[in-house]
Amino acid sequence: MSSQPFTWAEHLKAQEEAQGFAQHCRAAEANLPQSVQEPKLSTELRCAFQQSLVYWxxxxxxxxxxxxxxxxxxxxxxxxxxxxxxxALQQALMSEWSVSFTSLYxxxxxxxCPYFYVCTYQFTVLFRAAGLAGSDVITAVISPTTRGLREAMRNEAEADKSPEVSKSPEDGEEPATSDDDESFSWLEEMGVRDKVKKQDAISIKLQKEKHEVQVDxxxxxxxxxxxTNTFTLLNFLINCKSLVAVAGPQAGLPPTLLSPVAFRGGTMQTLKARSINAKARVRLAYEDVFSLEVIGPVMPHSLHSLTMLLKAAQRGAFSAVLYTHEPTAVFNTSLDNExxxxxxxxxxxxxxxxxxxxQLPTLGKSSIRFLEMKDYVYTWKS
Incomplete structure (x- = not known):
């Protein structure tokens, strides 16, 4: 919302739209002044706006x-x-999907490609290139997960590793004792160990499983x-039978791939934008209030690009309400020691x-819900 109209975002000319697409494909940077004096007449601003709406x-x-x-x-x-x-059609769709997924990776x-999303009917995966979110290696974050999914991924990772040779105790060495045995050793010295029921392995396993299931x-x-484990994850997802629903409205439908850049099999799409003019009561009078609604999968790069445009076009004063896809808010968690x-x-x-x-993420499990700029200074609430 803003006190200044969004006429510059309306009715783009065919040439401006085409130029915006071309700028996106060529990764051209739009360097706008701090304040655009006549936003509606600024071809550069309107082309940059079209460019910021593109995704694949x-x-x-x-x-x-x-x-x-x-x-x-x-x-x-x-x-x-x-x-x-x-x-047969499902197999054809998944075959094409695998090619596109591999292309993105x-x-x-x-x-x-800086990052991309894999959106399934049960969970979402965010792949990030080395250099993003403070990490010097490729990372992938998955949420939400279940114990079964986490266990399957662990098994896949272990299967890809060469088996380790276990060392037998050398002469004169005592075999290693478990933590449970050590915790009962002092009771044995007192002669009361036999009277204390030691927790069996099955009970311990059930307790661990219960804790894991609680966070599902x-x-x-x-x-x-x-x-390199992200490549293992790539193969795991391609071969994972539970990746696609087998029943219900989404049965047989491959996961959605979202990317800020072009990839094999990807289709160029644009976020939908429309400006709205309204009257708001301020004290005893009504004032004009202008808003710009952007609908679709607004990825992080699009949000940042749009705020840079709004900063220049709205003279450093605007506010924005953001609606987050809740399962992905946790992707703002910082990766430690990176x-x-x-x-x-x-x-x-x-x-x-x-x-x-x-930069390192600082929002944790939350996300920005409200963003405001006054006098070219940002404030936000999460």
Whole structure:
């Protein structure tokens, strides 16, 4: 919202729209002045606005809303889904999806893509290139997870590692004792160990499993994968049978891939934007209030780009209400003991946006809900 109109965001000319798409594909940076005097007449501003709305999606099914996928059954129910009962069609869709997913990972590894999302009907995965969020290696965060998913990922990671050779105790060495045995040793010295019932292995295992299950589907169930293990995660997800729903409205529908840059099999999409003019009562009079509504999967780079445009076009004064996809808010959690690495010059983002995304996250499990700028100074609430 702003006291200044958003006429500059309305009715873009064909040439401005085309220029915006071209700037996006060429990763051209729009360097606007601190304040644009005539926003409606600024072709540079309008082209940059179009550029900031672009994102890439796979699969592309125009009649279905493919984000968010968690809790989307009601919105998809009743829509035409010819693949739900056609196994051959499902295999064809998954084959194309695997190619697109692999393409994105390769771009990420080459530092030509800063990050991308894999959105399934049960969980979301955020892959980030080395250099983002304060990490010097590729990272992937998954939320929400379940004990079964975490266990399956652990098993996959262990299967990829070469078996370790266990060392037998050398001559003169005592075999290692378990923590449980040590905790009861003092009772044995007193001669009362036999009277104390030692917790059996099954009980201990059940307690651990209960604790693991308690965090299922919660932000605390966030899983982090780093470095070369992200490639193992890639293969795990491609071969994971539970990645795609087998029943319900989303049955047979591959996960949604969202990216800020082009990738093989990806389709260019744009966020929907519209300006709204209204009257708001201020004390004893009514004043004009202007707002700009942006709908769609607004990814971090888009949000930062839009705020830079609003800063210049609205003379350093505006406020924004943000609606977060709740399961992904935990992605703002900081990765401990990491170092900031800024080596992503060709990833397709504006240099200022890249600087922002390279920093360590500070919001924890929350996200920005309200953003305001006054006199070119930001404040926000999470």
């Amino acid at each position: 999606l796979h699969p592309s099914l125009p009649w279905l809303q493919l984000f968010p996928r968690i809790g989307a059954d009601r919105k998809i129910a009743g829509k035409a889904c010819p693949w739900s009962q056609d196994e 390769n771009l990420l590894k080459a530092k030509l 589907h919660k932000p605390e169930s966030l899983a982090l994968v780093k470095g 170092t900031v690495c800024k080596d992503l010059p060709k990833c397709g983002l504006h240099s200022k946006t890249l600087d922002q995304l390279s």
